[in-house]
Amino acid sequence: MSQEATLVLKKCKLMEAESKYQQSDEATPQNFKTYKLRFWILGIFSFLAFFQCLQWNLWGPLSASVDAAFDGFGSDTVAMIANWGTITYLIFSYHLVRIMDKNGIRVAVLIIAVFVTVGTVLRAGALLINSDILFKVMCHIGAIVNGAVGPIVMISPPVIAALWFPPNERTTATGCGQLFNLLGNAGSYLQPLIVRSPKHASSEEIRSDIARLLYIYVGVSLVVLVSVAVYFPAKPPTPPSVSSTKERIDVMGSAARLVRNSDYRLTVISMVFCISVPAAWYTVLNFSLGEIGIDQDEAMGIGFLSVSCSTFFGILVTRITDMLYGHLKVSLIFLMAFDIAFFYWFFLLTWGCIEVTQWQVYVSIIFGMSLNGATIPLFTELAVEFAYPCSELVVAGFFTFGMNVIGTVFLFLFLIPNIGYDWITYTLLATSSVSIVLIVFVEENYRRTSEDKQARVKGQATSDVTSS
Template identity: 90%
Template structure:
């Protein structure tokens, strides 16, 4: 493990720990890569009208299935990626992400050189599979990077940046209609040309990121940043066995899965829910972009406050989730015609609900890591991201059912959110990792 050290915490001295400015480069380049990988995952959702018009066979089922490859690949590769990170470290794991994302962009762009709608569709599926295969590394890396590179008073913020900037990729995808015109403003050939230009840009970006990471992305700092980061972690199988028996950890993970997975998957198919209330692709672009942008900003703000006022994770989560459900209920009333649909209500209900929901992700992560210490952060992240992808896969598969419509989506948002709060009520807080660092400070280490 990268967090291993030959010296145990009780042997440490003040000179044993140090933070480096390069930690911001590590977090920054990883966060951008995570952002870009998420953008590729949600590539076609915001362009659903345009791609369906320009290429035969791109209906809602195809768009949902291409997005669903990300969750399916997570389920298939989660264990293997945990082993890779455990054995090879974050440098090798992050390089694998960069290579896979680059291959996915090249496959899609290369298919356009041959004028075949079938080939293009096949390459889009393959590109999504390649991109989705590294999804587990993207999702489990933030708490590991935070533990290895950042001091205790910055760990929640670092975890939140890695996770929430990944989600910000959805906002980036909703800016794509600025390059790709809608069917109401362009011909089929013009839209195909717009899509080609967009995909070629993505190839260039992915290559630049890959080269940057290859040039400099060390696995760990020369000197660890805190006492808890020097503690040797339990191995992968030992961590998994220990955590399965921890009831507070189980409840926390299940609560997070119910809270986050359905809204996260909903991002990729938000257009279809908005179509039900007569909001088209161009308007959905603004809603989707602002929702994710505000989610990222608000989420990082919450993580910084949490770092400064640490010790109230459970109460903070329950408050955030309660307001989250309230805003989703507002959207529920709009979609079911209980109140008149107006633009400002759609914007406020979706953006507020998504922002509150996203802010829970790093807080859930930190609470789970606290329960699990000294079990591996890799295994902790693997548990909740695996669960999120299981439920997200089920959610997206429902769109494949003929004539199912989209009204059921709001029911799913409310049901999963309510279940999450109920489960979290029974959790008893225990800050094991933080207590180790506090005890070290009290002893003058």
């Protein structure tokens, strides 16, 4: 066969392959690319998410110290300051989702950095005027400003993962963004290393410690703000996968479509009940532990270890999930079942059914929280799969909105006079039990991943025809 005939034959085969798979050159895997820059994007966002959560849970681990140093900082004030984060989420979530949808992830992350910085400056600046009332007011305002960007912090991880990461890294990337936000709770439990407790210092010494801590936070927030402003691109030059190139349904269209998706609804409700109460409990953990004889200093260790283990165990679970994809439902049921078991153990301790010992408190809380935290990225990934090609902003927006509704109700209960803290363990068990029942009825459907896999197969087939 002549060379010209051979070329014609190859051309015909290539055209046939293109027609069969309906795949353009721009959508073939050879034209997708991942950048090392994705780790900077994820890293700076994860730290910002960590720091924003730390500011949200600023006073819970320091409840005894701040109450001794400033008038009017009882459990109701600490809970209300934390509650501003959930209240502002409900107020600003829709508007911030629209801003993100219109302006992209760079503008959204820059807004986070600006608001977090303003919150730290307001609190620290109030200390320059020796007024307990002004300081308390500025703490509330700072919490409102910091909490207002909570929606962006919570819904950005799946967006960043979809824009910058290939399919075999997406769950891990989503998990890092979400779990480092959770890790901010652990950071807040290290604050007693700087701020002494009333056992070891006078009120004036504690005030000085708090001032030092708040000035440090101002410096950190300014560094992060400058870093984001200098370099945080909106998207990579070349997309990492075929699903990242597909245009998403707009915000209102996505919302309408998701409301009709029964599997998505069940997943969201299950996640809301599973995650919201334990997440809000972190901010007032000191009070529950105080009921069984654990003081602020010891609560610091429990809080720090539980959140740290939760974060790193969650990242491990997400990496395994990326490697062995297709078992999200089974993984969630497994994690939630053991999560309930450890919360039940803590329930027995708080109600005096089992003699309280230090190791049992540590194990029940640390393992319960670790298993609970590990479900967050798995729930998110399952919801995104069900919803594709709906906007990840709306997908994450629905379940984070629901989580904040439940969290707001939970924290408002602390304002009821003489309610005590025994009801907390009942709530933990009840919400976790409801969530595992709901997820059982979900039918798995990996739409986004299936499209990426089909694109790889089609692209490989086209490449084989070309090389032949």
